[in-house]
């Protein structure tokens with residue numbers, strides 16, 4: 001890549017956002033930050049603004065905006081960024097003209113509108129916000145087909161995306177997403193019922209946000225990723241498999257009609273998919289040595305136990321039905337996970353709450369982002385009513 005690529009990072013203070021900024025730091029000037037956004041964590045954001053000097057900054061929380069203004073007063077007016085506020089500010093930043101690439105690493109359904117805005121503006125969208133595809137896959141893919149470019153950042157999808165480059169869709173028989181199995185992989189059902197938040201939050205491989213770590217333990221994360229893959233790769237959900245692979249070196253596998261498998265192997269390090277997306281379609285700089293397979297010694301795979309992990313079945317059901325149901329699954333899970341983290345429900349009650357909200361929902365075909373957000377709100381309220389106060 002000869003010219004400088006300008007990057008807007010949404011969700012700059014979260015796990016993916018911070019790792020992305022590290023990729024920018026090590027780019028030797030090939031990547032430059034033109035915008036930074038976060039929800040409210042201005043303590044972390046302010047030093048990043050000083051370091052990267054973006055022209056635009058967005059914070060969704062109005063109270064945080066005031067605090068940020070105060071913190072940035074020391075920067076000379078020539079270098080002080082324009083501060084955008086609220087959810088509208090996120091979309092404005094995502095659509096800004098100077099961004100060649102927008103990394104959407106926001107958490108939650110708040111990521112949907114910025115995803116659509118970035119694509120509409122014709123940017124390359126590096127998508128780490130799962131909810132965009134899970135809740136509104138048809139809208140996002142329609143936009144991606146007509147204007148922007150979508151590159152997945154979720155590690156399994158990044159792997160599949162790479163394995164699928166240059167292949168005729170007609171030759172694909174199946175896609176397999178791997179999962180390490182999360183923190184409770186080998187726990188018996190009775191023990192899972194008593195799992196405490198701090199045990200569940202101890203993920204053996206990946207260091208991630210709290211919700212996704214709980215979702216990894218229930219396999220809801222894999223369920224969401226199946227829905228993501230269904231839209232991203234425009235493939236029938238019956239052709240998407242999930243397999244447990246505790247060593248987490250194989251991230252995605254593509255099976256061709258002739259029975260051949262193509263797998264993508266790498267260290268379990270989010271900087272690999274982040275870097276791939278930020279430099280796409282150019283190859284990123286070579287930074288790491290190859291995996292030493294002899295050193296690793298053994299790669300194992302097992303089928304997920306659907307009795308112990310009912311969330312996986314809920315994911316398939318939502319993917320099959322489509323419409324507003326995946327948005328409902330996602331929102332109900334987010335509320336239930338929060339309930340578990342606050343000690344109000346057991347880990348094993350999450351699936352039951354999500355199932356009940358899904359059962360009560362009258363599924364509609366998706367026509368607009370507003371309708372998706374409305375289904376999201378409805379599901380949140382219903383789930384909240386099922387979690388003890």
Ligand code: MG
Nearest residue numbers: 154155156225
């Ligand atoms: Mg993943």
